[in-house]
Amino acid sequence: MSGHKLLFDGLKLWTSGRSRWISRLHDGINGRVQACFSSFSPKVCIVGSGPAGFYTAQHLIKARQDVEVDIYERLPVPFGLVRFGVAPDHPEVKNVINTFTQTAKHSRCSFYGNVNVGRDVSVEELQRAYHAVVLSYGAEGNRRMGVPGEDLAGVYSAKDFVGWYNGLPSCRELSPDLSCETAVILGQGNVALDVARILLSPIDILKKTDITQPALEALVDSQVRRVLIVGRRGPIQVACTIKELREMVNLPDTRPEMVAADFEGVTEAVKDLPRPRKRLTELMLKTALEVPGEKEQERRNRASRVWAFRFFRSPVEILANPDNNRTAGIRLAVNRLEGSGEGARAVLTGEVEDVACGLVISSIGYKSLPIDPSVPFDSYKAIVPNSMGRVQQAAGLYCSGWLKTGPTGVIATTMNNSFDTARSLLEDMDSGTLDVSAARPGSQSISGLLEKRGVRPVTFSDWEKIDSVETSRGDATGKPREKLLTVEEMLQLARK
Known part of the structure; x- marks a missing residue:
């Protein structure tokens, strides 16, 4: 009996030790997997924060739970033609800003305003920092x-x-x-x-x-x-x-x-x-x-x-x-x-x-303009040559919105065309055409470059300070908002 008991006690001890070891191993692996998961998250950079940029970001974030998206915008304020193109007496069209704001505030999305891609940072530098770059900067010519x-x-x-x-x-x-x-x-x-x-x-x-x-x-x-x-x-x-x-x-x-x-x-x-x-x-x-x-x-x-x-x-x-x-x-x-x-x-x-x-x-x-010598551009059509948003002869580079199609359609048209580009990008990730197996630094390395170059990005919470001042100024005169008209004023407010 004593031999059986000894064997039983030893087995119990070994089992409890093994389960603790398995538990620790599980925690360790889980921690490492999570660490790998976050460091190996596919990182996508979008250039332009108008409807095309935000709709592309929205679709990527919803469709894949590990994608991280950074949106870069030349101005300190987001929303592109929704803010600067929609007629003032069409406030209902501007309601899409509410959807874009939800996207911007998502835990896997970041906004960097006051960054002029092509001048402050090159497209090639963005391509080195991200798994994919989507050009959505519209038609400003x-x-x-x-x-x-x-x-x-x-x-x-x-x-x-x-x-x-x-x-x-x-x-x-x-x-x-x-x-x-x-x-x-x-x-x-x-x-x-x-x-x-x-x-x-x-x-x-x-x-x-x-x-x-x-x-x-x-x-x-x-x-x-x-x-x-x-x-x-x-x-x-x-x-x-x-x-x-x-x-x-x-x-x-x-x-x-x-x-x-x-x-x-x-x-x-x-x-x-x-x-x-x-x-x-x-x-x-x-x-x-x-x-x-x-x-x-x-x-x-x-x-x-x-x-x-x-x-x-x-x-x-x-x-x-x-x-x-x-x-x-x-x-x-x-x-x-x-x-x-x-x-x-x-x-x-x-x-x-x-x-x-x-x-x-x-x-x-309107017509699109070339952003960077490294990006293919069709001067006659004033678009980036592409197939379903995939930029021709440029792996990992995509485009959406008017830069992709020319200046046609309304916001709903841009939404569908941006979703198509996002789908192309996701297909390329799934098929392995776009390699996302190695970690990329994303905004971490770009922030360092911008700091060295004296460029201070505006975050989405900085934009919200501007938004708050504009709406309160509008309230005072019975308008939805009174816009700030200079970049200097915008930056001054954002940095308070």
Whole structure:
């Protein structure tokens, strides 16, 4: 018995010791696995904090539990075109900021503002620090018209004009001269209609928005009473959406002035159009050709401002005043269409017409610019050449947003295109095409480089200080926010 007991006690001792050893071993392995897990987390860097950047980050973080994402932004403030491009009287579109804020505050996401990639740090340095780099910095260049006189005073790009009334620091000095009666906008997309609406909106509407104070004051004194929105093709090819057109039609204190001849044959063509285009065209026809009801006629009679589409027209030259120092008008070529529907081409007829105006705003598109000599760039298309967001001939480099597709679509379009890029990146991780087996230092090494170069990034909590001051300044005047207009002011506040 004593031998059995001895054996039993020994077995018990060995078992308890073994279980303690296994427990310690488990803890040790677990600790090491967790340490490995965190140090070997795939690290992704996103350049640009507009919708494309944030949607790419959002999808990566949700789809994979170990991915860490760092977002670098040139300005001290995030959100790109949601902050600087969306019209002030469209606050509902800016609600996506709430979603982006959730992403920015996620434990596996960090925001570094005030870092100019291509100048403060190179793309190659980012590639060494991260497993993958996604370029999402958008389209901050202007497409030029390529006509004589486009550099005269009184000619502006829509991008700069929108940046001016939305508080983009680089457009703060624009100070457009609004002392003329007629403004001509070239282009018939949503941005063109945004600009027309801002020029013609009653001040009582604008002063409740987050439009900048200098822009509001300039619009109070504006003499602009007539805005022509010019397109090279016809009503069936107009690029705006029905929402923007409806806002123009219903804009208080304005009336439409269309040319009936521009709509010849359109009524017959409407029945064959796809539904969204059909509804848009029907609203245009109704606005242009139908005799308004008594109430609408009364409203139009009282209106002190006028807007109009002008179709089948292309800019030929900006005409100068007698002193040759500022805009006095625009010469437009008269076009005819070859083909039909979306694919119709504008062909010159040889006729021209001159329109007197003191303000010309070119809304013919934004364009992306190259960021770094190491990144492939198609200058003709103004995009980074890519396949589903994978940059060609550049392993580990991706792009999303307008840099990937060109400046097309609305925020929802950018969301889908950014999710596609994120999916491409995740597929490459899963397949081993993108090697994430070795640890990368990520922001740790980039922070060191920036510190040596005297660059101090702005964190998301620094941005929240700016946000808080802007909203409290807005509260004081009945606006959603009063934006800070210079990088210096932003940095001063962020560092308090």
